Amino acid sequence: MFWRKKDKAADVAVEEQVVQEPEVQVEKVVEQLPIVEPTVVEAAPQELVKVELPKRNLTKGFKAVFSRIKFDVENLEELQDILIQADFGVSAAEEIVAEVKVRAKKSGSRTEAELKEILTDLLTEKMTRSDVSLNLDSGKQPYVILVVGVNGAGKTTTIGKLANYLVEGGAKVTLGAADTFRAAAVEQLETWATRSNSSIVKPVSEGQDPAAVAYEAVEKAIANGSDVLIIDTAGRLQNKQGLMDELGKIRRVIEKNLPISEVLLVLDSTTGQNAMTQAKAFTEVAAVTGIALTKLDGSAKGGIVYAIQDQLNIPVKLVGVGEGINDFGFFDAKEFAIGLVGEK
């Protein structure tokens, strides 16, 4: 669910509701930026309408991994192995197995079906959170989504899919191409902008300060009356302090003019235990509010998100299940659990 400005796309089936008059003010940037004098944008107060976005179901992804094992209450070692192989990590796997044992004992469960049910319920319970939907209902527009992560995780692709989804739901979306570093990254985002019918704000010169691009994107998004602005950033390994600082700067520059609704950390589900380090580091500099778990159409399970949710309290919000524009969905703990354990 999200809010969009009323005067556009009024043909979409919506439940109308006036929320608030967003007060958009553009201040001069405080940080030194190598860009042209910002033009102050007139932001006419607008009514907002509530938009129900289409439901998405995952057709691919979340494949069962437990089908090949025999559950046995006496020996849950194998269960632990499977969790480890799904990248849960040793400690989380141990914890989960211990809990399954406790519950099995309590309920007197012995059969494989019963044990699977216990495990599915346990994972669902532990992973279900109330804050999994995108923060798109504060009423302040345009909503800004900042997308961060290591190289090749799937940031640009995720942005393309998400933009398309929002546009389909009636939103006006602008993309900010703040990956000014990687070769042809801007062109890649541009292709996605075209595919998704979004606007794009590109750097004026090669290798321009990404914070300047982000700043300009905010300006343009306000000026063109966008509902959502999604900002792409260059991939960076979390141990590169300079690049991480740059991310902090990008964030601060955006926040001069608009609150950031969502900072999405894109995690490749093939990533192992290092994903935890990534989540910690990116949260520290960029205040991550949600995770997009990509490439779940492969054979990897992305189990490390269990520990990340648990320890860092960051919800998984989106999942990527392919390279196509529709290959994404919203994270659902139960689906994730069933995907791991298999249907009962």
Next chain:
Amino acid sequence: MFGNLSERLVETFKGLRAKGKLSAADIDATLREIRRALLEADVSLEVVKTFIAAVRERALGDEVSKALNPAQQVVQIVQEELVVILGGEARRIQFAKNPPTVIMLAGLQGSGKTTLAGKLAKWLKDQGQTPLLVACDLQRPNAVNQLQVIGERVGVPVFAPEVGNGKGNPVSVAKDSIKHAKQKQFSVVIVDTAGRLGIDEELMKQANDIRKATDPDEVLFVIDSMIGQDAVNVARAFEDGVGITGVVLTKLDGDARGGAALSVAQVTGKPILFSSTGEGMDAFEPFYPDRMASRILDMGDILTLIEQAQKSFDEQEASAMAEKMAKDAFTLEDFLDQMQQLRKMGSLKSMLSMMPGAGKLKGQLDNIDEKEIDHTEAIIRAMTPKERRDPKILNGSRRLRIAKGSGMTVTDVNSLVNRFEQAAKMMKVMAKGGNPGIPGMPQGMGAMPRPQVKKEKGKKKAKSGNPAKRAAEISGIKPAQQGNSGSSFGLGG
């Protein structure tokens, strides 16, 4: 969260070394820690299992039970076995007898193939080759552009007849590129391909078709060093689906332990040729199995550093020290000597601080406070030789004089004398029943795993490589666990 492996092993060994000989249960306890560390480093479970089984078998054999320090010997075996799997020595690119040499890159989405293609091209060009880059990733939006930009940056031509973005046939591009390269006399052709999932049969077949069309001399499997347990599945899928000749590990400039290297090497049996270590076009180097082994377990470099630290402890001093200790003749002069030894190690601190996860050792070296050593030195220097040899004569007026002479307070002098007395007492105890390791070492230092001298693989050393310990052996003192006793020197109070 968890300490690194060296810290945990030190904990395990503390219990072990006192016993001298390792039981099967001791070995298993050690291996449990190693197993866990390997899993935390993302080595795939099945690889961990075979690996641990192999190490266990060796560890139960002669070489461990006969080793002077069996626990360390187990670690040594682990290290050796890791290096063996990671590929004893790096292999070089195989060049074709008749050029062009064809190198095909394959791997998952986002593993870093396109960037690597550029680096490889530059590297080959710097060696006098004339490479051609071929844009066969027609899938990912603007992958062709990316390769063109990279080609321009490294000054290598790019064969890109198709714009990509889902259009064009990569197999025919690949085929044509070889013709083109022959015509234009390029010496090497580097074929960049689209990222694909191991389970995508259609795309795996396409990769195989590209292989057939180009008959490459090398098919390099490009894999992200951050990959987790799935590494085995992916490696197998590419080995079965395309057939690979070598592996390239990317993003090693990150802080992932890179256990996938072990998984892939084990599962495919193919050598890891290169590592990719940054976004710059020069961030590319041959793969070093021993470094990777150390990285996975996060302890090898520490072994080297301790080795250096031990070298700075002169052997003769050590044997003299051992004698003195045995005779209860440990003086403040010796104490000062030790301080100075410690100071030599202080410079290690800066080296260590550059290493990721230097763990416990670093923490301990941090305890070496240079100022503290300065103060101690000043106080002892202000004493007469007699006072240094026999601190018992230090009465109030002598202490006051020393304090004035050294610019310290009487309290400082008192506390130094107290610490010395405790240390001397400890020394006596240890000289009777224990191995002091490096005397004066901050807490727990002596419990660090000690490096085996590398070149002596297989040979059994008759005597300890640790001078102090050797001295102790010479003087007939039974080597045993030092434990925390070194702390009585109480640097930093």
